[in-house]
Amino acid sequence: MGRRILVTGADTFWGGRMAKTLESDSNVDFVIGVGTKDPNVEFERTEFVHVDQSYSILSRIVRATKVDTVVHTFMATDSSHLSSRTLVEINVIGTMNLLAAAGGPASSVRQIIVKSSTLVYGATAKDPSFFTESTKRSSTASSSLERSIIEAESYVRDFAEDNPHVVVSLLRFANVLGSDIVTSFSSNFRRRLCPYIVGFDPQLQFVEEDDVVRSLEFVTRNNIPGVFNVAGDGRIPLSEISKMIGARKVPISLIMPDLFTLPLTKLNLLELPAELIELLKYGRGVDNLRLKEAGFTYRYDTASAIENFAKSQRLKRSLGSGTTGYKYQQDLESFFRHSPAIVED
Amino acid sequence: MAEKRATKTTTLVTLPSVIEVPKDEDETKQGTRLSDIDNWGRSEHMRQLTRTVMNPIYKYWFRVEWEGLEKIPLQGGALLVANHAGAIPPDAAVIMHGIEEEIKRPVYGMADFWFRTLPVGGTLWNRAGGISAHPQNAYHLLKRDEQLGLVFPEGEKGPAKYYKDRYKLKRFGRGGFVEIAMRAGVPIIPIAVVGAEEAMPILAKFPTMAKVLGLPYLPLTLNHVLLTPILGPILSSVAYLPAKFKLRVLDPIYFDVPPDQQRYSRSKVMDEAESIRLKIQEALYDILRHRKSPWFG
Structure with a gap:
């Protein structure tokens, strides 16, 4: 019998790509995708279900489908378009409901993979150049985004302790760059803008979007428990990144950066959520050795991830911004999958 | 780690138990860099520039004289430990310059994270080989990257002392530097510096x-x-005043404890730290005994 996998956040880049990857695996019998919005990729055989933000319906879905694996990718790691209340709803309440659905002796779930972020380490002057998975953060979390992720992680840890029969994998992703994913960094870079704080040139670390999906797939397929940092090798200073991408540097004041950039952010010319401003001062580096020792090989280091992103941007500029053309239509999907009129060949 | 994974997978019933993780054949693509700034923020280019500026000061102002430079290993990690003095301490720059010029090995100077908080200055400090003295940084630098790190265990207490207290070493912190060297399995190389006190x-x-x-x-x-x-x-x-610099590299100290322990005996760490402090203190007195003038050596 093959695996039955539930993927949360299937309407986002993370869950969508992950579900697509699992679909092509013959060891996987079923992929169930849940999400709050319509998915933006075309699924082959993933069964997509709409749910609310806090995932209150999830326990019913888990009980009904008897999934053995849950891939939890629906964790907000960018606060630019979300209020702090929504963040708590998604990260804290969502994770809590998911773990409640998956826990307990009667549950069919045997593995949980949670997407987290290196935001849990913070970014201050007191930080080491590379955080390992066990390094404590140097300061208490100031932004609601960081607090919500830390809280969600603490629930995951409790869950792992209470349910020793479940393989719990927690992946902390560094900032992601790639041709498809949209983050604050990539939206600014797409506009060829590179905000920086005057007098600071932080070193940053990125992970390529393919490696994001591959690492999720890696821990899922090999049932690897534990906490892992996921980030490409190497830390690169922001000034060099802006050169690699060909972005114009936008100076931001050291004192009250959010106030001075308010007009730009309000006009949607620049995306500067609190966690990005924090990063622009001291940067953040994480040690990626543990996942490598578990057997994972990255396809990109930080420099090639940036290069790859720059290439995809040049291509997009040459071709213009045409839409991908896929629009999810529920009746159409269910017709093609379940109608008796469809002839299987 | 591997054991833990094996025990966990055996409890799975519905999943195929994969204990041997297949190694992916993929190669990591290496991107082309536009600068020579390394993972620690150090730029060899910037170091070169600093050395060009520093060279006349080193040669003709401080007239630096080394003793026992051959005791610094040509490869492998090692923690250099020195006394710290002068209102704006010139000793870090002198030691880094000397070792880089003479034995062509980069030296990373570890200092308080306070430097990072300085706009512009913090970045320049970092590019010129300064990194913050976080235990994690020291361990990573010495153990995995096998580099030379330089620390001043006195911290700011060294340079902040009055001239009347010159060449009297302050407490060597809580011995954190010894613990790091033990954990990283690298030797500590003490260096006694004479001259920085009189320079400022x-x-x-x-x-x-x-x-x-x-x-x-x-x-x-x-x-x-x-x-x-x-x-x-x-x-x-x-x-700076034109004080004559005399540096003496002391014998490397190896610790007879296994690396990578969770915890090291506090009393052993403190004893070692104190014995290193005394060795440097002793060497300082010895150099001063033979010094006829602070300005001419």
């Missing part, structure tokens, strides 16, 4: 003003007194 001696301090300005300490130096009529108040606070 502190006569008085203004603690309240320092607090207001956010500085670790605000001194009045002999340089202010002597040089203000010639150079003005600002230049005189950064101009």
Whole structure:
């Protein structure tokens, strides 16, 4: 019998790509995708279900489908378009409901993979150049985004302790760059803008979007428990990144950066959520050795991830911004999958 | 790690138990870099520039003399430990310059994270080989990257002391540097530095003003007194007196404890730290015994 996998956040880049990857695996019998919005990729055989933000319906879905694996990718790691209340709803309440659905002796779930972020380490002057998975953060979390992720992680840890029969994998992703994913960094870079704080040139670390999906797939397929940092090798200073991408540097004041950039952010010319401003001062580096020792090989280091992103941007500029053309239509999907009129060949 | 994974997978019923993780055949693509800034923020280019500026000061102003430079290993990680002095301590720059020029090995100077908080200055400090003295940084640098790290266990207590307390070593912190060297399995190489005390001696301090300005300490130096009529108040606070520098590298200290332990005996760590402090103190007295003049050696 093959695996039955539930993927949360299937309407986002993370869950969508992950579900697509699992679909092509013959060891996987079923992929169930849940999400709050319509998915933006075309699924082959993933069964997509709409749910609310806090995932209150999830326990019913888990009980009904008897999934053995849950891939939890629906964790907000960018606060630019979300209020702090929504963040708590998604990260804290969502994770809590998911773990409640998956826990307990009667549950069919045997593995949980949670997407987290290196935001849990913070970014201050007191930080080491590379955080390992066990390094404590140097300061208490100031932004609601960081607090919500830390809280969600603490629930995951409790869950792992209470349910020793479940393989719990927690992946902390560094900032992601790639041709498809949209983050604050990539939206600014797409506009060829590179905000920086005057007098600071932080070193940053990125992970390529393919490696994001591959690492999720890696821990899922090999049932690897534990906490892992996921980030490409190497830390690169922001000034060099802006050169690699060909972005114009936008100076931001050291004192009250959010106030001075308010007009730009309000006009949607620049995306500067609190966690990005924090990063622009001291940067953040994480040690990626543990996942490598578990057997994972990255396809990109930080420099090639940036290069790859720059290439995809040049291509997009040459071709213009045409839409991908896929629009999810529920009746159409269910017709093609379940109608008796469809002839299987 | 592997054991833990194996025990976990055996409890799975519905999943295929994969104990041997297949190694992916993929190669990591290496991107092309546009600068030579390494993972620690150090730029060889910037170091070169610093050395060009530093060279005449090193050669003709401080007239640096080394003893026992051959004791610094040509490869492998090692923690250099020295005494720290002078209102704006010149010893870090002298040691880094000397070792890089003489034995062509980069030295990473570890200092308080306070430097990172300085706009512009913090970045320059980092590019010129300064990194913050976080235990994790030291361990990573020495163990995995096998580099030379330089620390001043006295911390700011060294440079902040009055001229009357010159060459009397302060407490060596809580011995954190010994623990790091033990954990990383690298030797500690003590270095005794003579000359930094006289290059910028502190006569008085203004603690309240320092607090207001956010500085670790605000001194009045002999340089202010002597040089203000010639150079003005600002230049005189950064101009060194032409003290003669004498450095002595002491025998490397290896620890007979296994690396990578969770915890090391506190008393052993403190004993080792104190014995290193005494060795440097002893060497300082020995150099001073043979020194005829602070300016001519």
